[in-house]
Amino acid sequence: MASIALYGFGRIGRQFLRVGLLEGLFEPVAIADIGDEATLAALFAVDTNYGRWHEPVAGSTGQLTIGERKIPYLNSAKEVPDWAALGAAVVVDCSGRATTRAGAQVHLDRGAKCVLVSTASKTLADCDAVLLKGINLDSFDPAAHHIVSMGSCTTNALAVAIKVILENFGIQYGLFSTLHSYTNTQSLTDQPMKDRRDSWAAAENIIPSSSGAARALQFIWPGLQITGKAYRIPTRTGSIAELNLVTEKECTVQEVNDAFRAAAQEGVVNFLHGVIDVLEDEWASSRIVGDPHSCLIDLPLTAKEGNLLSVAAWYDNEWGFSNRLAEVAAYLAARL
Structure with a gap:
């Protein structure tokens, strides 16, 4: 299973996780946000646009439980998590704050091998590549593309x-x-x-x-x-x-x-x-x-x-x- 961590659990972050779990694409090694576990669990469980999640969802200190899955949760209000220690190869940044190279680089500095930014970078110099499925995703180069933007x-x-x-x-x-x-x-x-x-x-x-x-x-x-x-x-x-x-x-x-x-x-x-x-x-x-x-x-x-x-x-x-x-x-x- 892919070693993916999620940074930012807002509108896109929560739908990203729903898709990943529904399609069996991944189970995140960790989720990081600045909110409290109970509120974030409730927002994932019942979504105004997409309805109720089909499994029980709960939040407790340092953990989100979705069905039988127990996903580590880290409050990132003070610092970005140590991704290397968590074993996260790819960090998906859904915080909206990684539009500059400096904003994305912090994840690499904390041990991630690749950062996928869920928005458009401010300039081409702020990312290594803009890669879209069906367009140019097959051009991904792991040796050169460490900050990847998905555009909008x-x-x-x-x-x-x-x-x-x-x-x-x-x-x-x-x-x-x-x-x-x-x-x-x-x-x-x-x-x-x-x-x-x-x-x-x-x-x-x-x-x-x-x-x-x-x-x-x-x-x-x-x-x-x-x-x-x-x-x-x-x-x-x-x-x-x-x-x-x-x-x-x-x-x-x-x-x-x-x-x-x-x-x-x-x-x-x-x-x-x-x-x-x-x-x-x-x-x-x-x-x-x-x-x-x-x-x-x-x-x-x-x-x-x-x-x-x-x-x-x-x-x-x-x-x-x-x-x-x-x-x-x-x-x-x-x-x-």
Whole structure:
């Protein structure tokens, strides 16, 4: 079993663990956070978005118990755990504070062989590689890649759609907009926040926000000319990105949709099966809550006007991303 430790037990950390246990990908050698065991156990046991865990869950001093599993818990408020002593080869940092090299390096200094960062690094210099399943994960080099970024949920969704378009029709340039469920960076009530737009109640407003997805995509495809922005919307989870592109080759809506259908089929050479799916019918965001794919292309929304192509990609920004994070963590650990 992969020797993986989890640092940060928030929204993504808890879903990451759920996926890992449900799919038999790993059982963590340790979990570290700054909360108390009883509260963290309760949050894992009953999740507002994804329901109740199917086994008893309890927290006691220095331990989380999930079913028959007894997982060591360390309070990291004062220091990062000694990963070497715990036998953790891969540390998955879900704290949101490892976006710089210094923030991730501390895990290596404490004995980890590899750090998987569950968000986009600030710059390419802040990580050794940006690796996404179905895109470039097979380029992992254990000797060179010690700090690996997974980008964001939006990065993973867009990268899948971009890969299909790039390989079939080429891309000159493009813009994207993502309608993304609100997150912990925002406030439930009107109050001053660091980012002024976040000062208004998240459940009552559409709030323009920045997106690090464009930067992360350029880490993977340095010549890619795509940028975009995000809007936080009043939903708990479930997001959609609209990707507007000028392609290098002429294409029709039918040809584009057929390319996405082919990518979603089992056994295709680009390994996107299980990472991408397509929706043939007309749906709203509730359809994709709890869906494990990084990207679900809404085929009826594909449109073409002149040389401008528009594609819509749904994604559960928590569950879909956590599935990829768990799979990538297991992949890295198996190769160290």
